[in-house]
Amino acid sequence: MAAARGLLSRWAVSLRPVSAAAAAGAFPKRVKVVEVGPRDGLQNEKNVVPTAVKINLINMLSETGLQVIEATSFVSPKWVPQMADHTEVMQGINKLPGISYPVLTPNLKGFQAAVAAGAKEVSIFGAASELFTKKNINCSIEESLERFDEVMAAARAASIPVRGYVSCVLGCPYEGKISAAKVAEVSKKMYSMGCYEISLGDTIGIGTPGSMKEMLTAVMKEVPVGALAVHCHDTYGQALANILVALQMGVSVVDASVAGLGGCPYAQGASGNVATEDLVYMLNGLGIHTGVDLQKLMDTGTFICNALNRRTNSKVSQASCRL
């Protein structure tokens, strides 16, 4: 039995990508993994994490081969206490060449603070649900995007790339079903405003491969697939299946959170983000290149879970844990 366990714990690490020829023909050869743990993940964790721990987390992630690590959010600490140390984090991390460290900027003030702190890429947030937008930021979708006009203009002037997020693409905690056409409309708007990439978020994890396919079919009529990303939550255990379908349709950018950090604010105790380890494990098995070292990623997950005094949400990590 000990021999079996030893083999199992080495299994995850030894699973190198198989040759491209052996992989299924329908998948992209490379996938860019966007790590959102330090922002989306930590933002939805109850325990406030010390600045030094956040910096160490991002530095460790920078050593895994990940090319994009969402570092923090330049939002008012009144709204999001976890991100109050955004300036210190941005200034404190090692910025390795070839790695992008985007930050959230909810408005022009946040954008300016971000740039002053050294940010070279920013993200803005829209939603495919009017009710969600109203409850979250007290305005309509139209108004929320107008607020970003200033940010887009400033970003353009400073040659700063902007990533756009669309929330509630597969369902809304208030409105329920969201029409694929609405998601396509909002995505198109944000793409026309100048976002280089649109990350489509299943905010409450309610989507299934069926609704993912329907939504992407609509969005791909308006935005080139090369500019699309999926941001799946695993609240109903559907994330990897949904991501698989997105890959089959040509999407090659996937967001994930180390150790599956970040619960769901709409379902107490339920999980949120899909775990980066589990995603990379699947991509490796499909022969898709990510450039990410799974062992180093798992080590980073172990670090942050210890710091947060919580168990990992990554099944790969759970299965591989040192005994």
Added chain:
Amino acid sequence: HFYDTHLWPQRSSGACTRKTSESQASGLPEYIKIVEVGPRDGLQNEKVIVPTDIKIELINRLSKTGLPAIEVTSFVSSKWVPQMADHKEVMRGIERHPGVQYPVLTPNLQGFHSAIAAGATEVSVFGAASESFSKMNINCSIEESIEKFEEIAKSARNMDIPVRGYVSCALGCPYEGNIIPAKVAEVSKRLYSMGCYEISLGDTIGVGTPGSMKRMLEAVMKEIPLSALAVHCHDTYGQALANILTAIQMGVAVVDSSVAGLGGCPYAKGATGNVATEDVIYMLNGLGINTGVDLYTVMETGNFICTALNKKTNSKVAQASFNTGTIH
């Protein structure tokens, strides 16, 4: 309430019929048979010994969910599997609903006869695609195990008892590591040729991914008709639903799962095992695939057994639903 109509399309009129055409358009099976293995595979891998009356109530509740097949128990020596020591009492004690199959595991001819005497009307035999696993698990080679199963198949044929064949380690072995698809195909073919009506391909340690699932199924489908294949995925590495999706995209229409994801992995301490029936049904509902199973009733049953076992459910759908207050 939003969650109400979304989770349980059967309860909102027309939602299910509309979606059936979706599954047809996408090339997926219209109907998938779910084989519930919680009472056997699930409980067998739970540490706490469950009293006989709880097992019986679990199975009786599952019988009311619409599940077409429920694996009841295992006629194995209680020395090896204490959890299944009450196999006769369970078999005799459960309600038998018309239209529901109640298969039991029979590792040898003795177990088979005992199962029939206790009223079993379907049995299962367990092979493996790995010599090492076969040796470590049942102390004989694959060939020797096949010979034992042939004795069972022969007796079963004489009595018109259907036999289901399992192939363990289809996507990897805890001892040997990688398993070649050709080996899985070979063992599957042996079981099918001896008369097993269905072959359930098991990712015993959950290491498979959509890549290895596809390669394995391609090899097996050369030897066995698609309609005789089932997948039995473990979620130890979180890959189960993605693997199941891959299988159904290739036309597999029978999926094994365990209510509340009962049953950990004996090869990775603390790790999960079986995929949760609730999570599978949620995905299939979303794909417009008919299963005949009521998700709500399965969740209630999962809640029942987890309470009895004093453990948290492994089903994410159940976790999310209980916490939004949609289940009372």
